[in-house]
Amino acid sequence: MxxxxxxxxxxxxxxxxxxxxxxxxxxxxxxxxxxxxxxxxxxxxxxxxxxxxxxxxxxxxxxxxxxxxxxxxxxxxxxxxxxxxxxxxxxxxxxxxxxxxxxxxxxxxxxxxxxxxxxxxxxxxxxxxxxxxxxxxxxxxxxxxxxxxxxxxxxxxxxxxxxxxxxxxxxxxxxxxxxxxxxxxxxxxxxxxxxxxxxxxxxxxxxxxxxxxxxxxxxCGFVPMIGQVGERSAAIDSADTVRLYWDEDQAINPAVLAGVLDHAKTETWTGVMIVSEEPFDGIWLRMTAEDPGTCRIEAKPAAVMSGLCTPAIPVRSPAIAEGESLAYLVLLRSQGQALQQQWELGTAAHGPTGHQLADRLCAQIRAWAASRAEEPRVVAFRQVMATGDQRGSVLIAKRDCSMRIKYSTR
Incomplete structure (x- = not known):
């Protein structure tokens, strides 16, 4: 205080x-x-x-x-x-x-x-x-x-x-x-x-x-409600400096992903730029609507300093996990002479199909860039339906409801 x-x-x-x-x-x-x-x-x-x-x-x-x-x-x-x-x-x-x-x-x-x-x-x-x-x-x-x-x-x-x-x-x-x-x-x-x-x-x-x-x-962000469960987390490196967070309805297996960061890192850049203080959380929201592998990655300072894992925001950045592979959002500081500092949005990927996950994440970045202010329509259904996805719409299954997040541009 x-x-x-x-x-x-x-x-x-x-x-x-x-x-x-x-x-x-x-x-x-x-x-x-x-x-x-x-x-x-x-x-x-x-x-x-x-x-x-x-x-x-x-x-x-x-x-x-x-x-x-x-x-x-x-x-x-x-x-x-x-x-x-x-x-x-x-x-x-x-x-x-x-x-x-x-x-x-x-x-x-x-x-x-x-x-x-x-x-x-x-x-x-x-x-x-x-x-x-x-x-x-x-x-x-x-x-x-x-x-x-x-x-x-x-x-x-x-x-x-x-x-x-x-x-x-x-x-x-x-x-x-x-x-x-x-x-x-x-x-x-x-x-x-x-x-x-x-x-x-x-x-x-x-x-x-x-x-x-x-x-x-x-x-927004709030102190979590006591008694409601559904989020899972696990370290994906031996030193517990990088963790993934995902929901119980997702087919993400941390045992399969253990050591994924030991695979060579491939970075892909999109050409999409942001300036200082410009929010880009809309990418994450769009990913939840359209990619079933969307999750959260968290990297401790030791992981960032060593270059093991360098998410755009170390404590909370969007990622896509599938099988033995992983891709997550990263930033590259521009060396240009613009009046405002700029960063380019891109992906870092690991694992045998990491390049495919990177392509999916890059597509979400570009879709967001084309309509940065667009807000989705969230529909919650009382019945809990089987997980699955329709074209351009992922079903999110919880214990007391199911949800779809839809964008008008899809």
């Missing part, structure tokens, strides 16, 4: 709101809610040492509670710019019945209560009694006693107050729990940070008969 300054909290709050509105356009009702609720009051109720500067930093997630035994984060107030985006996605209206999964500091439940108004109803759930005790205390202290706080596994929902017009999940989920489908009202909406193929997106999903259809898809 930073040291406190003499800047009044009200001024810092106003600056945060101005920064949020400058970051991207938001619904007026979202800005009104975030202006009305005292963020600092909620955070300090959980952790009195939080500074006003940290509380009102528009790009800072503030950890407010850790497990004293393990050090794991139990409660955190999310980055305000992301909070605003997810409130936009939820589009809570006066009179709505809202279920929140993940209580944290209670501030998001307060935003939801402000949006739902006196005729609405908000219930917030968390599996950890330490968290819900703090949530209840913070809500009461800041004038939101009407919010119901329940200690319960969020995957079970809260049938006692269902159906819900909106379900807002504020922890990282790996699946769309069966109870959420059961407890959502017709035409209801779920906002959920959903993880698949090693990356997480906040999805605004609207119920359409027996399926949920995305209205928006936003990159």
């Amino acid at each position: 930073r040291n406190a300054t003499n800047t009044p909290a009200d001024e810092l709050h106003s600056r945060m709101i101005a920064a949020i509105t400058a970051h991207s356009p938001h619904r007026p009702r979202t800005i009104d809610a975030m202006s009305a609720v005292p963020r600092l009051g909620f955070l300090r109720e959980i952790n009195p040492d939080v500074t006003a500067e940290d509380a009102y930093d528009p790009e800072l997630a503030v950890i407010t509670l850790k497990d004293p035994e393990t050090g794991a984060t139990l409660s955190c107030s999310s980055v305000p710019t992301l909070v605003a985006t997810m409130l936009d996605q939820a589009d809570v209206q006066p009179g709505d019945r809202v279920l929140e999964i993940g209580s944290a500091t209670g501030i998001n439940a307060a935003y939801l209560a402000h949006l739902a108004g006196p005729d609405g109803e908000v219930t917030t759930l968390d599996i950890d009694p330490w968290v819900t005790a703090g949530t209840r205390r913070a809500l009461d202290a800041n004038g939101y006693k009407q919010v119901r706080v329940v200690t319960r596994d969020g995957a079970l929902g809260y049938a006692e107050a269902a159906p819900y017009d909106k379900i807002v999940v504020t922890v990282g989920a790996f699946d769309l729990a069966a109870a959420w489908w059961d407890q959502l009202a017709p035409d209801g909406r779920i906002v959920v940070p959903l993880r698949w193929r090693g990356q997480t997106r906040s999805l605004a999903l609207v119920l359409d008969r027996d399926r949920l259809v995305s209205e928006s898809v936003v990159l």
